[in-house]
Amino acid sequence: MSSTGTSTPAGGLDLSLLKITRNPAPGVLPPSNTLVFGQTPTDHMLTVEWNLGTGFEAPEIKPYGPLSLDPSASVLHYSTTMFEGMKAYKDKNGVARLFRPNKNMERFNDGAARMGFPAVDGEVFTELIKKLVDVDEHWIPTDPGCSLYIRPTMIGTKAGLGVTASTSVLLYVILSPAGPYYASGRKPISLLASTEHTRAFPGGTGNRKFGLNYAGGIVPQTQAAKLGYNQILWLLGERHMLTEVGMMNLFVSFRRPDGTVELVTPPLADLILPGVTRDSVLCLARAHADPTTPFRIAGFPEKLVVSERELYMSDLVAAQANGTLAEIFGTGTAAILLAVERIGYMNSDLKIPTGADGMGPLATALLREIEGRQIGEIESEWSVIV
Numbered sequence: 368m369s370s371t372g373t374s375t376p377a378g379g380l381d382l383s384l385l386k387i388t389r390n391p392a393p394g395v396l397p398p399s400n401t402l403v404f405g406q407t408p409t410d411h412m413l414t415v416e417w418n419l420g421t422g423f424e425a426p427e428i429k430p431y432g433p434l435s436l437d438p439s440a441s442v443l444h445y446s447t448t449m450f451e452g453m454k455a456y457k458d459k460n461g462v463a464r465l466f467r468p469n470k471n472m473e474r475f476n477d478g479a480a481r482m483g484f485p486a487v488d489g490e491v492f493t494e495l496i497k498k499l500v501d502v503d504e505h506w507i508p509t510d511p512g513c514s515l516y517i518r519p520t521m522i523g524t525k526a527g528l529g530v531t532a533s534t535s536v537l538l539y540v541i542l543s544p545a546g547p548y549y550a551s552g553r554k555p556i557s558l559l560a561s562t563e564h565t566r567a568f569p570g571g572t573g574n575r576k577f578g579l580n581y582a583g584g585i586v587p588q589t590q591a592a593k594l595g596y597n598q599i600l601w602l603l604g605e606r607h608m609l610t611e612v613g614m615m616n617l618f619v620s621f622r623r624p625d626g627t628v629e630l631v632t633p634p635l636a637d638l639i640l641p642g643v644t645r646d647s648v649l650c651l652a653r654a655h656a657d658p659t660t661p662f663r664i665a666g667f668p669e670k671l672v673v674s675e676r677e678l679y680m681s682d683l684v685a686a687q688a689n690g691t692l693a694e695i696f697g698t699g700t701a702a703i704l705l706a707v708e709r710i711g712y713m714n715s716d717l718k719i720p721t722g723a724d725g726m727g728p729l730a731t732a733l734l735r736e737i738e739g740r741q742i743g744e745i746e747s748e749w750s751v752i753v
Contacts, residue, residue, distance in 0.1 A: 378422015380415065380491040385498060390430035399510040402546035404701060409503040409515075413495055413540040416524075417485050423538070426495055428502055431541065437526035441533045446579040447523030449478040452700040454545070455500045455515040455753065457507050458743030463500055463753035465517075466741045468493045470643045475519060478575040483532035484521050492519070496540055497753045503542055504753075512547040514741075516701070548702035553734075555708035555725045556597035556697075558612060560680060561587055562713070566601040566611060567638045573610075574637050581614070588613065596711055598697070603638065607680040610638050615697030615705070616645035619678060620729050622691050627670040630729060634675040644698040644737065647749070649673060651736050652729075666732035680712055687717055694727030695719050704734045 390410040397407060408431045415426040441447045451471045456464050472489030479486055496517060500507075507515040519540045523533030547553065564587040566580070567573020573580055584599065591599050598613035610633055611617055621629045630652050633639050654662040656671040686692035695707040706726040710717040721727055726734070739745035 380423050380426065380488050380495065382426070382491050382494050382498075384425035385495065386425060386427045386429075387498075387502065388427065388429040389502075396506050396508060396544055399508045399513050399544075399546045402508070402513070402544055404545050404548060405516065405518075405543050407543050409506040409542040409544070411499060411502050412542075413499045415495075415538040417536040417538060419534040422485070428499055434537070434539075436524060439526050439528055441523035441525045444528060445523070445530055446577070446582075447482060447484075447533050448578040449475075449482055449484070449521050450576050450578070451475050451517075451519040452576070453496070453517040453519070454700060454741070455507055455517060455542075456742045457509050460743075461509075462743065463504055463507060464741070464743055465493075465497070465500075465751045465753060467643050467647065467749045468496070468751055470646060471519070474576065474641060474643075475521075478577065479521060481572060481575055482521075482523075482577065484523070484536055487538065493751075499540055499542065500753050506542060506544050508544050508546065510546070512553075514545050516543045516545040518543070545701070548705075553705070553725070555706040555719075555721045557595070558598050558600040558707055558710045559591040559594060559596040560600040560602055560607070560710050560712040561591075562602060562607065563587075564599070564601075565603060566599075568603070569637060571637055574635065574640055576640065584613070594711065600710055602680065609633060609678040609680065609683075611640065612697035612707070615699035615702065616640065616642040617678075617695070617697055618645075618648065618729075619683070619695050620693040620727070621686055622693050625670070626668070627672055628668040628693060628729070629672045629674055631674045631676060631678060633678060642698060642700070644700060644703060647737055647740075648698055648704075648733055649675075651733060664732050664736060666728050666735075668728075683710070683717060684712075687719070693720060694729060696727070696730040703737060704730055706730045 393410045411428050412431045413428050416424045453471050476486045521538045524535045524537050525533040587599050601610045603610050618632045635641050652673045654660055655664045655667050656673055697705050706721050707719050708721050740747040740749050743750050
């Protein structure tokens with residue numbers, strides 16, 4: 368079975384078995400300016416149980432509510448949990464859309480294989496998610512910068528202590544309306560370059576959306592906030608190699624003497640999460656940089672080079688000093704794209720150029736291109752109608 372789930376094995380997900388039980392007391396979408404990310408569940412959730420003997424059971428959309436778990440369930444003791452982050456949007460005609468769900472399915476199945484969980488048929492799972500979004504469609508906010516956040520999750524439910532692959536699993540999806548990621552608006556953020564803590568390490572699982580990858584960042588993030596920074600810039604090793612920005616992928620642009628702009632992001636490995644927004648940025652930028660294609664992005668430099676290579680803090684320090692550092696931004700599903708204005712490093716602040724509106728030209732143009740595709744203003748195969 369491919370990572371995209373092009374075939375359904377015996378005991379696989381079966382859309383025809385879906386059962387829908389409506390919530391008898393549906394809620395009301397709150398005003399967008401009151402929404403806090405991930406804090407407002409919608410009326411329904413999707414659940415599918417799996418066990419080694421019979422495979423996936425019938426999927427069910429039912430009222431949102433608590434889960435029932437054995438106290439010795441593996442998820443509670445050994446962090447056998449993984450998830451995805453997706454969003455649904457409404458276009459100007461009120462049609463609900465998903466953004467590149469096939470990429471989420473690929474990443475979900477990659478994580479499942481590493482966790483020892485069953486693979487899902489990506490096409491069937493996407494259709495189940497569409498059904499859930501359709502049931503709770505009135506929860507999709509339509510104000511600018513708003514969306515419906517989708518959290519597919521898989522947890523090990525095998526009862527009994529012992530570090531082994533879970534022979535029973537719960538696959539479920541919950542939804543939450545989301546306003547702009549930062550209530551203060553899309554202002555540039557500040558980073559604390561962490562020389563004390565590490566988010567991920569070679570040979571580990573930092574390139575998967577496992578719950579265990581996130582818990583260790585809570586205390587460092589709290590410490591950074593107390594020092595006046597929005598996020599952590601995760602470094603690795605004695606040379607302080609750049610990896611990720613909080614829970615986002617990192618991009619840096621440099622100006623070369625001949626006027627060429629180089630857009631750089633750390634290469635994918637077991638340290639870096641293969642973000643869907645990251646991939647979207649690379650696809651768009653490379654299409655613009657390719658002289659054999661007619662595609663061009665307004666506001667982008669004529670001469671552009673796109674690189675996936677290692678970056679170190681010494682590179683940023685040197686580029687900032689000689690004036691070749693153009694801009695830095697982070698990308699992710701929740702925030703889409705956020706510009707960086709300063710980095711705290713070795714007891715001093717590294718100032719990062721930003722435009723008059725707080726975002727550099729590349730970040731501004733890329734945000735416009737991605738958001739346009741998400742809400743259907745720019746026609747694209749990336750936008751999938753629910």
